[in-house]
Amino acid sequence: MSNMLLSSAARINCVGGVNNDSPTELTSDDCDAAIQSLLNANAWTIQDFVEAENKFGTAPVRAAYLALASTKIQPDLEKVDGFIAASQYPSPMNILRTEWGAVRNLRFHLSTLGSVIQNASLRNRDVYAITFAGLEAAACVKQDGMSAKFIYLPPEIVGGPLAQNCSVGWKMAQVCRIKNDQWIGNLMCTTTI
Amino acid sequence: MSYNTIIEQGNFRVTTAGTYAAGTILPKVIPCRIDPEWVEVWNYTQFGTSTQYAGVKYYWQKGMPQGAALADYHAAATSVTNSYLMTAGGIYVVDTSKGPIANNIIDTGTSNSTTPTVTTSVTTGVFAATTTTMGSIVTFTDATGALPVNLGGFDYEVGTVTSGVSFVMRWAASTAFAASNLVTPTGRYTVRPFDPIFYPRSRTILNIQGTATTGTTNTVRVTTSVSHGYTVGQEIRLHIPAICGSIELDNIVGTVVAVPSMGAFDLDVVDNTITAFTFPTAAQVPCTFPQAVPVGENTAVALANNVNVLGDAEENQAAINIVLGTGIGTTTIAGPAGTVGDPTTGDMIYWKAGRSFSNN
Numbered sequence: 445m446s447n448m449l450l451s452s453a454a455r456i457n458c459v460g461g462v463n464n465d466s467p468t469e470l471t472s473d474d475c476d477a478a479i480q481s482l483l484n485a486n487a488w489t490i491q492d493f494v495e496a497e498n499k500f501g502t503a504p505v506r507a508a509y510l511a512l513a514s515t516k517i518q519p520d521l522e523k524v525d526g527f528i529a530a531s532q533y534p535s536p537m538n539i540l541r542t543e544w545g546a547v548r549n550l551r552f553h554l555s556t557l558g559s560v561i562q563n564a565s566l567r568n569r570d571v572y573a574i575t576f577a578g579l580e581a582a583a584c585v586k587q588d589g590m591s592a593k594f595i596y597l598p599p600e601i602v603g604g605p606l607a608q609n610c611s612v613g614w615k616m617a618q619v620c621r622i623k624n625d626q627w628i629g630n631l632m633c634t635t636t637i
Numbered sequence: 638m639s640y641n642t643i644i645e646q647g648n649f650r651v652t653t654a655g656t657y658a659a660g661t662i663l664p665k666v667i668p669c670r671i672d673p674e675w676v677e678v679w680n681y682t683q684f685g686t687s688t689q690y691a692g693v694k695y696y697w698q699k700g701m702p703q704g705a706a707l708a709d710y711h712a713a714a715t716s717v718t719n720s721y722l723m724t725a726g727g728i729y730v731v732d733t734s735k736g737p738i739a740n741n742i743i744d745t746g747t748s749n750s751t752t753p754t755v756t757t758s759v760t761t762g763v764f765a766a767t768t769t770t771m772g773s774i775v776t777f778t779d780a781t782g783a784l785p786v787n788l789g790g791f792d793y794e795v796g797t798v799t800s801g802v803s804f805v806m807r808w809a810a811s812t813a814f815a816a817s818n819l820v821t822p823t824g825r826y827t828v829r830p831f832d833p834i835f836y837p838r839s840r841t842i843l844n845i846q847g848t849a850t851t852g853t854t855n856t857v858r859v860t861t862s863v864s865h866g867y868t869v870g871q872e873i874r875l876h877i878p879a880i881c882g883s884i885e886l887d888n889i890v891g892t893v894v895a896v897p898s899m900g901a902f903d904l905d906v907v908d909n910t911i912t913a914f915t916f917p918t919a920a921q922v923p924c925t926f927p928q929a930v931p932v933g934e935n936t937a938v939a940l941a942n943n944v945n946v947l948g949d950a951e952e953n954q955a956a957i958n959i960v961l962g963t964g965i966g967t968t969t970i971a972g973p974a975g976t977v978g979d980p981t982t983g984d985m986i987y988w989k990a991g992r993s994f995s996n997n
Contacts, residue, residue, distance in 0.1 A: 448835040448951060451834060451839070454839060455928060457923060459923040459924060459925070466790040468923055562827070563778060563825075565778065566778060566786055566922070568778035568780055568825055568827075619950075619951050621951050
């Protein structure tokens with residue numbers, strides 16, 4: 445899915461940073477550009493708001509679009525104006541383990557599987573794609589009878605005359621597809637370190 | 638991890654249709670999903686001949702460097718074969734879903750042109766385009782800012798290559814990129830092994846021209862930085878930042894009505910009275926570059942033009958490829974891609990590749 449989105453979805457370069465690169469590191473203004481592109485296309489948010497509670501060090505979290513990114517952007521993400529760490533959510537029990545925090549109407553999920561293009565920025569840095577999406581922007585279509593299959597064949601079948609080996613494999617057929625190109629995009633950024 | 642033994646084999650002739658263009662042998666790319674652990678190549682045509690420098694047999698196995706090969710060839714113009722350890726230009730196995738294959742220094746700079754010439758003594762992994770095939774895709778980077786900064790940050794396709802000297806970009810931007818003269822070579826180009834792996838791909842736009850170019854009312858011609866791969870009937874949305882002019886086309890969806898070249902397509906739009914398009918200047922970087930984003934298919938147009946109505950279908954085009962190299966120079970040893978190109982009498986190449994039950 446991430447490869448398909450990197451290939452086909454529109455890109456917005458981060459330009460608000462100060463690392464003298466193109467694209468720059470992630471900033472608050474760049475998050476606004478992503479939110480604007482979804483909001484102006486009437487995209488619905490994916491995650492519900494988290495209501496304020498009378499707890500020290502917490503802040504309410506807005507209804508938000510999803511932002512999927514590499515773990516490498518974490519230091520810059522924490523420096524973005526308005527960033528709220530997941531631990532500061534008033535009711536953090538319903539968040540996913542990947543969720544790192546929120547910036548206004550974007551909630552960031554970090555993974556080592558986040559998209560990266562090596563040596564692609566103006567200053568020879570790696571470029572990270574933060575995929576931001578509204579509700580039902582993309583889908584994964586699975587063919588009947590071809591969802592993931594785990595296949596084990598015992599030594600009596602594939603192990604040869606002395607039944608020395610078995611085999612294990614998997615197969616699947618699916619296709620990912622953008623359903624509305626205006627409800628999804630890639631925010632391209634570099635890092636400061 | 639062990640697999641059962643798997644073997645693939647095949648053959649091809651060195652012809653203008655694929656591996657021979659303008660008098661130059663091109664690398665031969667063979668998709669080979671088994672991820673081969675060994676590759677053998679025989680040049681059937683040159684076996685037993687007296688063609689000097691022609692190779693007759695090549696062998697590569699995992700553990701050897703990429704591009705290496707153990708070769709038998711004619712060192713002199715006799716049928717006697719000699720052995721040669723190739724360290725480059727031999728056999729490569731490339732997974733196109735993986736990272737860049739080279740990050741090379743630009744020696745002296747780039748020219749003032751809409752299709753800049755890049756001078757570099759290292760053209761390893763940079764392949765020229767032909768009328769039917771794409772050239773290598775590169776991105777430009779520069780740690781010090783000596784290169785024109787609007788040349789960096791997007792994929793750009795190579796047109797022609799002068800081995801060990803320079804290469805020229807294929808598709809023209811609306812305005813010339815400024816020349817650069819790198820006193821200290823700090824500029825780099827990174828060779829991308831392949832496109833983003835899924836088709837159809839969004840592309841950076843280099844130029845947009847109106848009716849004067851297309852010859853048809855209410856159409857615009859869009860030139861992309863890399864061959865787009867779009868077909869007639871596909872619907873494309875244009876993303877045009879305000880700094881580029883042509884703001885009337887921003888967020889507009891049009892149908893591809895003609896594909897005049899691999900790097901350009903004609904899009905129908907309601908009104909082509911547009912402000913002139915300008916590719917972002919160096920002073921405007923960092924910025925978001927203008928893009929063409931594929932969004933679907935106009936079935937009626939596809940049917941009317943008798944083309945595939947599923948032309949926009951999402952497809953993973955990544956592959957594990959065997960790449961047969963072109964050898965070392967013209968007076969050392971020819972590569973497994975062959976020596977003579979001709980539709981009927983070009984070299985006939987046979988190959989066999991496989992992976993083994995066990996590796997020790």
